[in-house]
Amino acid sequence: MLTDIAAxxxxxxxxxxxxxxxxxxxxxxxxVGWSLFKVVLIIAFMVVNxxxxxxxxxxxxxxxxxxxxxxxxxxxxxxxxxLADMVKLLGKEDIIPRSADRALFVIAPxxxxxxxxxxxxxxxxxxxxxxxDLNIGMLYLAAVTSFTVMGVLMAGWGSNSKWTLLGAMRGxxxxxxxxxxxxxxxxxxVMLAGSLSTTAIVQAQSxxxxxxxxxxxxxxxxxxxxxxxxxxxxxxAEAESELVSGFNTEYSGLRFAFFFxxxxxxxVALSAIGVTLYFGGWQGPVLxxxxxxxxxxxxxxxxxxxxxxxxxxxxxxxxxxxxWKVLLPASLVNLAVTGIxxxxx
Amino acid sequence: xxxxIDIVTGFWSFVVxxxxxxxxxxxxxxxxxxxxxxxxxxxxxRGYPALVVDPDSGEVICTGCQACARACxxxxxxxxxxxxxxxxxxxxxxxxxxxxxxxxxxxxEACPFDALRMSPDYEVAEYRPEDLLYDLEHLKLPREPxxxxxxxxxxxxxxxxxxxxx
Amino acid sequence: xxxxxxxxxxxGGLGEHELLVNMGPQHPSTHGVLRVILRVDxxxxxxxxxxxxxxxxxxxxxxxxxxxxxxxxxxDRNDYVSAMTNELAYVLAVExxxxxEVPEKAQHLRVLIAELQRVASHLVWFGTFALDLGATxxxxxxxxxxxxxxxxxxxxxxxRLTYSYMRIGGVRNDLPPGFDRRTREFLKLMPSRLREYENxxxxxxxYELRSRGIGRxxxxxxxxxxxxxxxxxxxxxxxxxxxxxxxxxxxxxxLRVPLGRNGDVYDRAYCRFExxxxxxxxxxxxxxxxxxxxxxxKVPRVIKPPPGEVYSRVESPRGEVGVYLVSDxxxxxxxxxxxxPSFVHLQLLPLMAKGHVIADMVAIIGSIxxxxxxxxx
Numbered sequence: 001m002l003t004d005i006a007a008x009x010x011x012x013x014x015x016x017x018x019x020x021x022x023x024x025x026x027x028x029x030x031x032v033g034w035s036l037f038k039v040v041l042i043i044a045f046m047v048v049n050x051x052x053x054x055x056x057x058x059x060x061x062x063x064x065x066x067x068x069x070x071x072x073x074x075x076x077x078x079x080x081x082x083l084a085d086m087v088k089l090l091g092k093e094d095i096i097p098r099s100a101d102r103a104l105f106v107i108a109p110x111x112x113x114x115x116x117x118x119x120x121x122x123x124x125x126x127x128x129x130x131x132x133d134l135n136i137g138m139l140y141l142a143a144v145t146s147f148t149v150m151g152v153l154m155a156g157w158g159s160n161s162k163w164t165l166l167g168a169m170r171g172x173x174x175x176x177x178x179x180x181x182x183x184x185x186x187x188x189x190v191m192l193a194g195s196l197s198t199t200a201i202v203q204a205q206s207x208x209x210x211x212x213x214x215x216x217x218x219x220x221x222x223x224x225x226x227x228x229x230x231x232x233x234x235x236x237a238e239a240e241s242e243l244v245s246g247f248n249t250e251y252s253g254l255r256f257a258f259f260f261x262x263x264x265x266x267x268v269a270l271s272a273i274g275v276t277l278y279f280g281g282w283q284g285p286v287l288x289x290x291x292x293x294x295x296x297x298x299x300x301x302x303x304x305x306x307x308x309x310x311x312x313x314x315x316x317x318x319x320x321x322x323x324w325k326v327l328l329p330a331s332l333v334n335l336a337v338t339g340i341x342x343x344x345x
Numbered sequence: 346x347x348x349x350i351d352i353v354t355g356f357w358s359f360v361v362x363x364x365x366x367x368x369x370x371x372x373x374x375x376x377x378x379x380x381x382x383x384x385x386x387x388x389x390x391r392g393y394p395a396l397v398v399d400p401d402s403g404e405v406i407c408t409g410c411q412a413c414a415r416a417c418x419x420x421x422x423x424x425x426x427x428x429x430x431x432x433x434x435x436x437x438x439x440x441x442x443x444x445x446x447x448x449x450x451x452x453x454e455a456c457p458f459d460a461l462r463m464s465p466d467y468e469v470a471e472y473r474p475e476d477l478l479y480d481l482e483h484l485k486l487p488r489e490p491x492x493x494x495x496x497x498x499x500x501x502x503x504x505x506x507x508x509x510x511x
Numbered sequence: 512x513x514x515x516x517x518x519x520x521x522x523g524g525l526g527e528h529e530l531l532v533n534m535g536p537q538h539p540s541t542h543g544v545l546r547v548i549l550r551v552d553x554x555x556x557x558x559x560x561x562x563x564x565x566x567x568x569x570x571x572x573x574x575x576x577x578x579x580x581x582x583x584x585x586x587d588r589n590d591y592v593s594a595m596t597n598e599l600a601y602v603l604a605v606e607x608x609x610x611x612e613v614p615e616k617a618q619h620l621r622v623l624i625a626e627l628q629r630v631a632s633h634l635v636w637f638g639t640f641a642l643d644l645g646a647t648x649x650x651x652x653x654x655x656x657x658x659x660x661x662x663x664x665x666x667x668x669x670x671r672l673t674y675s676y677m678r679i680g681g682v683r684n685d686l687p688p689g690f691d692r693r694t695r696e697f698l699k700l701m702p703s704r705l706r707e708y709e710n711x712x713x714x715x716x717x718y719e720l721r722s723r724g725i726g727r728x729x730x731x732x733x734x735x736x737x738x739x740x741x742x743x744x745x746x747x748x749x750x751x752x753x754x755x756x757x758x759x760x761x762x763x764x765x766l767r768v769p770l771g772r773n774g775d776v777y778d779r780a781y782c783r784f785e786x787x788x789x790x791x792x793x794x795x796x797x798x799x800x801x802x803x804x805x806x807x808x809k810v811p812r813v814i815k816p817p818p819g820e821v822y823s824r825v826e827s828p829r830g831e832v833g834v835y836l837v838s839d840x841x842x843x844x845x846x847x848x849x850x851x852p853s854f855v856h857l858q859l860l861p862l863m864a865k866g867h868v869i870a871d872m873v874a875i876i877g878s879i880x881x882x883x884x885x886x887x888x
Contacts, residue, residue: 240539315870354716365710495666495687496690
């Protein structure tokens, strides 16, 4: 039944594709339309995942903390809570502080959101289910993930508030200290696969997952991931108990929702990347690739949440020294060991 | 070398912490959904000071002696008293400004006739502040026993009607 | 950013790279409505000035218009996290003024209740302190365990926060049935839970990094500033009113007093945490040797102490709570002065915070465990 529909859709797609390729104009329209379709698909995937994740995060934290968590909005276990929250946020008054830099203030959430969106381009969800199998996938990823901090910086500066400024400066100050170790850790995986393409990296893990070959690299990646995602123990830019709410203190309603969306979208994206790099991506027996991809990603996300609800927050200077003095040497050692392994084994 | 050991022990402390949260995640949650499941207060819970009703006549046993009103630090108790044919005094109006009451139990202790007791009812929130001005009718304790729990985990029905003191 | 410094001039003016930040009164980690005016260079604190008074409710003045017994429930509202010890401090003062003999059992009950209250109060401290340092989960665990004590108190006196239990001349009532057994169950449960807290938070490497060497106060400074309780003992000064100047029935029991050495956030927190264990031990001792008898002495309906003045003090979970009472022979106190430990400890804040960063500020405020209800009264 399902394969039948898929086959028909494929046939229809081929027909349209064939028809469009007859003229230069129509093939252009087709290319644009197809890209737009992909974008809409990514956004839909992202939003649905975020809604599930917000609920999941609240449930996981509640379970860890001996609470029930959201229970009221629909049975079982209040699964529609995030939908209700979304509607609430949309109905909120849109406040822009009078002294804020209007342009920056308005653009910042969009930048954050877009940065999160861009990561999805190279996430392989199946053998052929990747938006664009760039041959410089990992390089692209390293470039795009550091883009998130631009949104943070713009929001922090644009709000023209002291707490947001402190939050933004923390975000900007810490980015280099965790981005470099992260990229170096990922390099180990790239060396093993011999390619920067995410699909190739997954295929290289058909026998043994990289987590076995790269345990140190994985730990470095995990630590940097927390800083990248702005989560406890490294939630420097937000730091609720210190900076009120950090860079997004002045945001409310829809704009806040965008930051929120971006944060969780990043969580999905980077967890998916983590699965791709170290846990064999979509590969697995019996079940279809997409199912394996989702199972692994969600398991990874639960791990991230578990850690987040256990640890206290480090201080900003401790994050910097941790990044430079622990993560960087560790990732270099990992790189050296990987090189020796590739040379002699 | 020292710093290497430091990193390993530090990492181990995180793993131990994760173990604690995992252990607690496996325990049953201690909270419950309140309006769906009623929280039975413990015996002796101070909800608000209320008037004990004589089970035979259905009238309050308060004699209007004003001892409670004098004992009250905030002066939230006021009453109007009349005299029956048999010279017995009784309150015709009894007011408690519950919005200002701090439920300190001093009025209950001051009462020489045990005519005042603390109602274990805690669902006393109102939408309008004027609804917190309790009158004689509102303050009468129900004659049926009220469910309260005890420290040994049992739930019992306790009578708040006059006569014996529970 | 200079606009604010023009509105509210800083003594000495702001330096070139300095920023004036108002931490509070609306801030998630100032434990209520404390305002700290921070002069920061980047994130480093150049100067911290606490500004109090947002929760002032005229406790001392209101007391003057009320009779002696009526003030008891009012004292609950000072340090609302540890209401029982406040009541105890006040009734001890009145009893001293009256020269009243309190029944033996009431004295022991007071110790029992005060120590349970100390554990409950320290649990709240532990939770909020962890919350300040970014760990959310310990807070929920601490509140979960505190619920056991609140249940005991609810059965004891009918309230969960503002108890109105201590009375001039004793306590309101004897222990309810089942109290002994439930307390023993709690005593059995608690040590394992304290070990869990340790594993989760107190032994965590991030916590150690965040607390060691932060907010240092030397023993001399602590004494000079009038610190008391765990804030004093964290600096290594061996002084505990329960042992060194016993009141109620504390002289009958052995008390272990945990001490710190460096006077930093870590040591203060260590003292508080270990005090929970010491208190549990004390509770067990009291349960073993609770005498029989009356719990309340006979006192006249209208209490009119002879003219005079007394100062009475107890060791509250936060430090020395002192009550200075002046009587003119009438039914109302002529003057009530409340010495609140949190208020005294806030004076140490500028000293502790200097040179640290904003993140440490939060840890420091958490480590001295201030209750704003008590600071502002």
